[in-house]
Amino acid sequence: MTAYLARRLGQAVVVLLLVSLIVFGLLHALPGGLVRAQLGPKASPYAVRQLAVQEGLTKPLPVQYLVWLGHALQGNLGFSYKLNTPVSTLLGEYFPRDLLLTGAAIALAIAVSVPLGALQAYRRNKGVDYAFSGVLLALYSMPSFLLGVIAIIVLNIELPLLPSTAQQFGQGFGTDVKVLVLPVLTLMLGNIAYYSRYVRSSVIDNLLEDYVRTARAKGAPWSRVLVRHVLRNSLLPVVSLIGISFPYVVSGSLIVEALFDYPGMGLLFWDAEQSRDYPVLLGVVLLVSVAVVVGNLLADLAYAALDPRIRYD
Amino acid sequence: MTDASTTGSAVTGPTSAALDTAALDTAALDTAALDTAALDTAALDTAALDPAVAGMPANARPVWRDNVATFASNRFALAGLVALVVIALLCFVGPHLYSTNQEATNLINENLPPSGQFPLGTNPEGFDILGRLMLGGQSTLEVGFAVALVATAFGTFWGAIAGYAGGLLDALLMRVVDTMLSIPFLFFVVLLGTLLQPTLPLIVVAIASVSWLSTARIVRGETLSLRTRDYVVAARGFGNGHLRLVLRHVVPNALGVVVVNATLKVADAILLFASISFLGLGVPPPATNWGRMLTTGINNLFDGYWWQLWPAAIAIVATVVAINAVGDGLHDVVEKRLGAGRR
Numbered sequence: 064m065t066a067y068l069a070r071r072l073g074q075a076v077v078v079l080l081l082v083s084l085i086v087f088g089l090l091h092a093l094p095g096g097l098v099r100a101q102l103g104p105k106a107s108p109y110a111v112r113q114l115a116v117q118e119g120l121t122k123p124l125p126v127q128y129l130v131w132l133g134h135a136l137q138g139n140l141g142f143s144y145k146l147n148t149p150v151s152t153l154l155g156e157y158f159p160r161d162l163l164l165t166g167a168a169i170a171l172a173i174a175v176s177v178p179l180g181a182l183q184a185y186r187r188n189k190g191v192d193y194a195f196s197g198v199l200l201a202l203y204s205m206p207s208f209l210l211g212v213i214a215i216i217v218l219n220i221e222l223p224l225l226p227s228t229a230q231q232f233g234q235g236f237g238t239d240v241k242v243l244v245l246p247v248l249t250l251m252l253g254n255i256a257y258y259s260r261y262v263r264s265s266v267i268d269n270l271l272e273d274y275v276r277t278a279r280a281k282g283a284p285w286s287r288v289l290v291r292h293v294l295r296n297s298l299l300p301v302v303s304l305i306g307i308s309f310p311y312v313v314s315g316s317l318i319v320e321a322l323f324d325y326p327g328m329g330l331l332f333w334d335a336e337q338s339r340d341y342p343v344l345l346g347v348v349l350l351v352s353v354a355v356v357v358g359n360l361l362a363d364l365a366y367a368a369l370d371p372r373i374r375y376d
Numbered sequence: 377m378t379d380a381s382t383t384g385s386a387v388t389g390p391t392s393a394a395l396d397t398a399a400l401d402t403a404a405l406d407t408a409a410l411d412t413a414a415l416d417t418a419a420l421d422t423a424a425l426d427p428a429v430a431g432m433p434a435n436a437r438p439v440w441r442d443n444v445a446t447f448a449s450n451r452f453a454l455a456g457l458v459a460l461v462v463i464a465l466l467c468f469v470g471p472h473l474y475s476t477n478q479e480a481t482n483l484i485n486e487n488l489p490p491s492g493q494f495p496l497g498t499n500p501e502g503f504d505i506l507g508r509l510m511l512g513g514q515s516t517l518e519v520g521f522a523v524a525l526v527a528t529a530f531g532t533f534w535g536a537i538a539g540y541a542g543g544l545l546d547a548l549l550m551r552v553v554d555t556m557l558s559i560p561f562l563f564f565v566v567l568l569g570t571l572l573q574p575t576l577p578l579i580v581v582a583i584a585s586v587s588w589l590s591t592a593r594i595v596r597g598e599t600l601s602l603r604t605r606d607y608v609v610a611a612r613g614f615g616n617g618h619l620r621l622v623l624r625h626v627v628p629n630a631l632g633v634v635v636v637n638a639t640l641k642v643a644d645a646i647l648l649f650a651s652i653s654f655l656g657l658g659v660p661p662p663a664t665n666w667g668r669m670l671t672t673g674i675n676n677l678f679d680g681y682w683w684q685l686w687p688a689a690i691a692i693v694a695t696v697v698a699i700n701a702v703g704d705g706l707h708d709v710v711e712k713r714l715g716a717g718r719r
Contacts, residue, residue, distance in 0.1 A: 074551075074554070077551055078551065078554050078555045078558055081551060081552065081555035082555055082558060082559060085555065085556075085559070089567060089568075089571065092571055200697060200700060201693060201697065203700075204643070204647075204692075204693050204696035204697045204700060205647075205689075205692075205693055205696075206647050206650040206651055206654070206667065206670070206692060207651070208650075208651065208654045208670075208671075208674065209670060209689050209692070209693075212674050212677065212685070215677070216677070220677075220678070309560075310557065310558065310559070310560045310561060311560075313560040313563070314560045314561055314562035314563065315562075317560070317562050317563060317566070317655070318562070318651055318654065318655070321654070321655060322654075322674075332563060332566070333566075333655060336566055336567075336570050336655070336656075337656065339570065344567055344570065345567075347563065348559060348563050348564070348567055351559075351560050351563055352558050352559045352560070355558045355559070355560060356558045359558065
């Protein structure tokens, strides 16, 4: 386990360094450079030069990278041009809301997908399986904002039950729950389409194993075989699936937050994109990437803890 | 060197296999058809596969015919293919039969509901929506297929080199893939779109920059298993160079899996294109695409202009479902050939 842990940690560090290199590279790929982005096209050459010296942009690129990385490691990601706030302060404010949104969506999606996938696997190639497969394929083939809009049409316009925006988030527990329902539902439905297909094939693989026949031959009823034997073994890959799905969920949250005005990192990113607020854009990309790497690492470690075969490889 | 290569493969192995299953599983929604097909043509398998293995193009026709039969026996896939052809014809030939003005705005006709003159109504600029659907479909389909082409070519190249070279180079190339995969793709595409001027080719590049990753992983995995096969070893023994070995012997044998993956990429690219259009990135009007049409519909959602939302919504979902269905049929074909080869 220690060897596995060390190897996996080492890999995560390498990936994180590469992520920082890519983000740094993008920062310097800006048309006109960072200073122009900050001062605008009409700034005098003198002012441009002065700000460049002041920000250390005249130094060699490797030196700039190390300085930037040093700052980033200390949590200094620069200042937002538009909001005039340190990027790290903004991220600290917005990030927890994302954990809430994506965490709730993933947890609920798993809670629905596991029984659904198991049911489909058990009744595979029968009416129920086809019906659900069809619905899930339709969900999977929809852009997530269309899914959100359909949710708004049904639960806001046709049946006025829920607010269509999450702008009022942060005004007490009751409102928070109410405004979160539609965003979480939208993000969750997309994930269910993704997870349950996977659970279905994982359960089918296990149903064909010898131990199922043995358990049946011993006289165990199907319900017991399914829950005690098959589902337990089928859930292992689901742990790593959650890890793999992080980039999808986080990407989905960008759309959902833009659609519902939910004040998370996605909305912060989207607003920054509209106003070309580069430090915020890059700070968000850096943080979501770190979150994905850490999330993946945790999922892999959980997998290794649950499945001895991984540890002893 | 060897050490690094085993580490690399041991760790990326399960993940890439998982991704692989997830991708192929989209296609596995209709497996009943596969079963019958397998029974029907089981007898032909051995005969059909031999020329394919030997790589004799003169005798390739039976394999080809067999593949078509497998594909056609999947009714879902066949329906998908027909739907896709109809949609493509509607978008590319349709404007020649049903000509509308999609250049100049006409504010007298803004937001009109469907009628005899405008079968699907008009949008806020007064454009006829049916005509706009055809125009938007052109750029949507073009982006989808261009992304799949570019991403598949690049990903195959990258993955084949990594898998064939092994060792340090493999570890390095695959760490780059891991890194790109951990940057949430939509954020990356939007960032690239903001940095680059949004023209259609640059949007293709931006989407392809996140789309090639799964191909690279799949091809690397295939190459790892193919490079130790006897025929590759034999070809090397004949004095073939590395490049020729990869291009002539390794890549063609991984092609089946790559083609299925590429098909699903078209669907994913169309969805991603719609998403970035929703976020406001895209070519300026009067150019359009289904994602932007959908966004217009959403912006006017509370005005009750339902005809501005549903045509584009149905077009996107129908196209993506059809492409996934075609991927399903191709998956059947590949699965059967691989299954026959392993027996």
